[in-house]
Amino acid sequence: MQIFEEKTISSKKIFDGRVIQLQVDEVLLPNGKTSTREIVKHPGAVAVIAITDEGKMIMVEQYRKPLERTLIEIPAGKLEQGELPERSAARELEEETGYSCTALEHLTSFYTSPGFANELLHIYKADGLKLENRLHTDEDEFVNVLEVTFEEAQQMVAEQKIYDAKTVYAVQYWQMLKTLEK
Incomplete structure (x- = not known):
C-alpha cells in the first residue's frame, strides 16, 4: 500500500x-x-516533434475551443482503440501536416493533468520527413500547417502563441539539440 x-x-x-x-x-x-x-x-495521446532538413519545425495552427483562441502546436492527437503510440504518431503527423517520416524515436511520456485526468501523452521525434502534399484531417478539424524556425518558435513562446506544455517542451528539446550541436 x-x-x-x-x-x-x-x-x-x-x-x-x-x-x-x-x-x-x-x-x-x-x-x-x-x-x-x-x-x-482519456485513451492517451501522442505528439510529434518534426524538424525538416532545412531546420524548421513542422507545427499546426488551430482553434482550441476550451481556450477560446488559436494556438500554434506540434502535431498531436489521441490514440485510437488498440492503436500503438508509435503508429498513432505516424498517423497524426501525416493527417495533420501532410508529412510522412521514415523513423520515429520515442522521447518521453508524461501525464498531462494528473490532478483530475489519466491522459498519458507520448512524445516522438520524427526523422526522414517527406511532404506527401495531402492532409487527412478529421471533418471537424481545421489546421494551418506552418514551418517555423527556432527563432520564430522562441518568439511565439514569448508572445504566448505557443502556450501548451507539449509544444513548449518541443521548443526546449529543440534548444537542447542546438546546444549539443555546438
Whole structure:
C-alpha cells in the first residue's frame, strides 16, 4: 500500500463521450475520512516533434475551443482503440501536416493533468520527413500547417502563441539539440 493511497469506495460514470469519460469517485482518505474525486478518463495521446532538413519545425495552427483562441502546436492527437503510440504518431503527423517520416524515436511520456485526468501523452521525434502534399484531417478539424524556425518558435513562446506544455517542451528539446550541436 502506498502511504497516501486513496481507496475507491464507489464510482459513478457521469459522461461517456467520443474523447473522454467523466466519473465521480467517493474515496477513503489515508486519515480515514472520505472525499469526492472528479476524474477524466482519456485513451492517451501522442505528439510529434518534426524538424525538416532545412531546420524548421513542422507545427499546426488551430482553434482550441476550451481556450477560446488559436494556438500554434506540434502535431498531436489521441490514440485510437488498440492503436500503438508509435503508429498513432505516424498517423497524426501525416493527417495533420501532410508529412510522412521514415523513423520515429520515442522521447518521453508524461501525464498531462494528473490532478483530475489519466491522459498519458507520448512524445516522438520524427526523422526522414517527406511532404506527401495531402492532409487527412478529421471533418471537424481545421489546421494551418506552418514551418517555423527556432527563432520564430522562441518568439511565439514569448508572445504566448505557443502556450501548451507539449509544444513548449518541443521548443526546449529543440534548444537542447542546438546546444549539443555546438
